[in-house]
Amino acid sequence: MGKFSFYLDGRGKKNKPDNYKFPLCVRANIKSDTIYLQIPEARITKLQYERIFIKKVLDKSSIDFRENCSSYITKSERILNSLGNEYVRHKFVQLFKSKDDVAVNQIAIQSLELKDVFNFFIKNYKMSVKYKEQFQTTRNVFDTFQKGALITDINTDYLNRFENYKETCSKATIQTYNRNLRRLVNYAKDTLKILPPNYDYPFGRGGYTIGSFFPTKQVMSVEEIQKVVDVKQFDSKEQKYALNIWLFLYRCNGINFADLLAMRWDNIQGDYFIFYRRKTRNTRKNNIKTIKAPINEGMKEVLSKIGDTKSPFILGKLKEGYSDKTFTYLGDKLRGEINTHLKVISKKLNLSVELLTETARDCYASTLNRAGVNMKDISEMMGHSNTIITEHYISSISIEKTKEINKHIL
DSSP states (O other): OEEEEEEOOOOOSSOOOOTOOEEEEEEEEEHHHEEEEEEEEEEEHHHHHIIOOOIIISSSHHHHHHHHHHHHHHHHHHHHHHHHGGGGHHHHHHHHHHHTTOOOOOOOOOOBBBBHHHHHHHHHHHHOOOHHHHHHHHHHHHHHHTTBGGGGSHHHHHHHHHEEEEETSHHHHHHHEEEEEEEEHIIIIIIOSSSSSOOOOOTTTBBBOOOOOOOOOOOOHHHHHHHEEEEEEOSSSSHHHHHHHHHHHHHTTTHEEEEEEEEHGEEEETTTTEEHHHHHHHOOOOOEEEEEEEEHHHHHHHHHHHOOTTBBSSSSSOOOOOOOHHHHHHHHHHHHHHHHHHHHHHHTOOOOOOOTTTTTHHHHHHHHHHHTTTHHHHHHTTTOHHHHHEEEEETTHHHHHHHHHHHOOO
């Protein structure tokens, strides 16, 4: 009397891209009726449909999805049986759409497609707006590299091919993409548990190693930093404000602009600023170090020019209870405005390195290194987890020394 099967409903949807998700339906052939009954929230690509319902692959995610969707076939059979000879099309559809004990429970993720796993991770994993944007970019890059790839396609050959494909990118950028991909594979393996038992994990010993590459940085000389400190003439009050922001970042242990934006007056304890770096607070669970920045006369002078004593925040740009999204938007906006004015000062002073909020951190590390401060102490002051990261900030010193060293060559 009735026949039921799964059907990927592509009616009226021609020329769709490969990643387009069509509604999955139960196709009911009852007497002379053919009815397409959409399974709630079940939308998959043609590739997913082929893998799950035609090839019937045996990874846990596919098995669970088939099982859950099959409950709608069972539901249809029960409804038809309950109607018996009193079958009416609209009554059958009404009962199918009703919520009862045979409704499908949605599973966490329905696909092993790499892009879908990325999307699930981005949507469900708690992370900062910046980190989320970084993963969205990584998703797009890998989707462009091999559209429709499955997370199980990630092996050493895939990673080597990707490195060659992105050879126009800096090595540091490739590292970032691969670290994010490794994070996703670990998430799929350890948290979602959707990878098949025979999946060969591609990272680490015997597999693909993500390199440790830090590009050489150019840092202003001592004389150039002194020129910045000595600037007295400005084209506008905004330009003066921008330079004072830079000086505060430089003198306050080379902190990032985000740290200053979030800094509060109650971070002052005696003659010190005591705080945690925002970046490590969001991305590191262990070895989170307290930053202790002595408030010297130079910092006091700059603080009097940029501080807003009417606000609980040093810069007075935030309000209590701000969201991560607000913080990111405001931080990017202010940083862009400040850097615009700093670039003008750079040209006026004819600096070898452009004056930006980011360069304050490099200059802080370089100044201490030039003065002979122990690498471990510099690392501690900057809140780094180890001295290897600190060496990244002062690597340009070796460049400066090359002329001095090679002067002995005949």
